[in-house]
Amino acid sequence: MKYFALIIPLIFLVLFVFALVKKIKLYDTFTEGVKEAIPLVLSVFPYLAAMLMLSELFERSGLSAALTSFLAPAFRFLGIPPEIAKLVLLKPFSGSGSTALLSEIFATYGADSYIARCAAVCYGSSETVFYISAVYFAGTGRKNLVKPIAVALISNFLSVLLGCFLCRIL
Amino acid sequence: MNAVFAAVFVLSAALFLLTDPEGFLPALLAGGEKAATLSLSLLAAYCVWLGFFKVLEKSGLSEKLSRLVYPAARRLFRSDDREALMLASQNLSANFLGLPGAPTPLGIRATAAFEKSGNRYASDMLFVLNATSLQLLPTTVIALRLAAGSSSAADILLPTLLATLFSTACGVFLLMLFSKKRPHSAKTAPHPRKMRARRLKR
Numbered sequence: 562m563k564y565f566a567l568i569i570p571l572i573f574l575v576l577f578v579f580a581l582v583k584k585i586k587l588y589d590t591f592t593e594g595v596k597e598a599i600p601l602v603l604s605v606f607p608y609l610a611a612m613l614m615l616s617e618l619f620e621r622s623g624l625s626a627a628l629t630s631f632l633a634p635a636f637r638f639l640g641i642p643p644e645i646a647k648l649v650l651l652k653p654f655s656g657s658g659s660t661a662l663l664s665e666i667f668a669t670y671g672a673d674s675y676i677a678r679c680a681a682v683c684y685g686s687s688e689t690v691f692y693i694s695a696v697y698f699a700g701t702g703r704k705n706l707v708k709p710i711a712v713a714l715i716s717n718f719l720s721v722l723l724g725c726f727l728c729r730i731l
Numbered sequence: 732m733n734a735v736f737a738a739v740f741v742l743s744a745a746l747f748l749l750t751d752p753e754g755f756l757p758a759l760l761a762g763g764e765k766a767a768t769l770s771l772s773l774l775a776a777y778c779v780w781l782g783f784f785k786v787l788e789k790s791g792l793s794e795k796l797s798r799l800v801y802p803a804a805r806r807l808f809r810s811d812d813r814e815a816l817m818l819a820s821q822n823l824s825a826n827f828l829g830l831p832g833a834p835t836p837l838g839i840r841a842t843a844a845f846e847k848s849g850n851r852y853a854s855d856m857l858f859v860l861n862a863t864s865l866q867l868l869p870t871t872v873i874a875l876r877l878a879a880g881s882s883s884a885a886d887i888l889l890p891t892l893l894a895t896l897f898s899t900a901c902g903v904f905l906l907m908l909f910s911k912k913r914p915h916s917a918k919t920a921p922h923p924r925k926m927r928a929r930r931l932k933r
Contacts, residue, residue: 576783594781687864698842700839700843712906716899
């Protein structure tokens with residue numbers, strides 16, 4: 562665990578020393594890169610805003626809870642504890658929402674319980690699919706994203722199945 | 732995306748109307764507020780990493796690194812666009828190392844470059860790899876578990892790694908499967924192997 566903290570400072574140190582050896586003007590070059598940050602955030606912002614409003618609606622309206630209780634029997638049949646169904650449904654929409662939910666699960670069931678470990682694996686092995694698609698394809702003007710999104714959602718769901726199974730046997 | 736947005740929005744709005752009409756606007760505003768604060772923290776991360784990447788680019792180091800992964804990346808993305816492949820491989824390495832905020836600007840640029848040349852297979856592949864989270868160390872989860880008083884916070888490492896490897900493999904496999912019918916229509920870039928075969932024929 563400790564050694565992983567070394568990665569980031571080490572990467573910077575190696576690069577900057579290398580750049581100095583190559584006689585790169587560090588200050589000028591670094592600021593040139595930073596210049597691109599604001600346009601990038603601006604280009605992503607509308608999609609980010611729409612996505613986050615949608616995820617708030619999804620959660621607060623009770624739609625996610627309704628879907629969860631509706632799908633719970635199917636989830637149980639597949640070996641996914643119903644307590645985690647909500648996390649599985651929320652994760653594609655909202656990173657911050659699912660982080661909050663994960664710590665809630667830890668607090669409710671204890672961080673070392675089967676449910677909590679399952680939730681941790683589900684959270685760690687799946688991604689915020691809709692959020693990423695909104696951000697990555699924001700500038701391209703492409704409309705039809707059915708295939709990539711479907712593939713990502715299916716793969717994430719399969720990994721949840723495997724994760725819950727692994728938590729039972731490991 | 733339009734369909735998902737419309738469906739979730741309309742259903743949620745209808746539910747609000749029935750159960751809690753006063754909660755509707757606050758929910759939207761909360762979303763907007765999150766967008767504003769998240770944009771600020773993204774801006775902070777982009778400042779750090781875009782500066783870093785510019786130094787990486789100018790020093791010639793990224794060129795060197797990309798030469799290493801170029802053959803593999805070319806095959807994976809079915810693309811010959813050197814610039815885009817370089818961005819895509821840097822995006823994947825940043826993801827793998829879990830550098831917070833670093834993969835996004837690279838991914839956005841690589842996607843734009845792939846889309847510009849009409850190579851949808853490549854941008855789909857990059858998206859699927861990103862959306863199936865190939866990450867070495869799930870730092871957030873471990874930190875949260877430690878905070879919740881776990882006695883062995885790292886014992887989810889192995890199952891998480893296996894599950895995420897599995898999801899990435901599934902994603903790549905499914906995308907290849909679905910794209911098989913017309914892997915290189917007129918618009919998409921030809922497969923490198925075919926390119927080479929063509930070159931050999933000449």
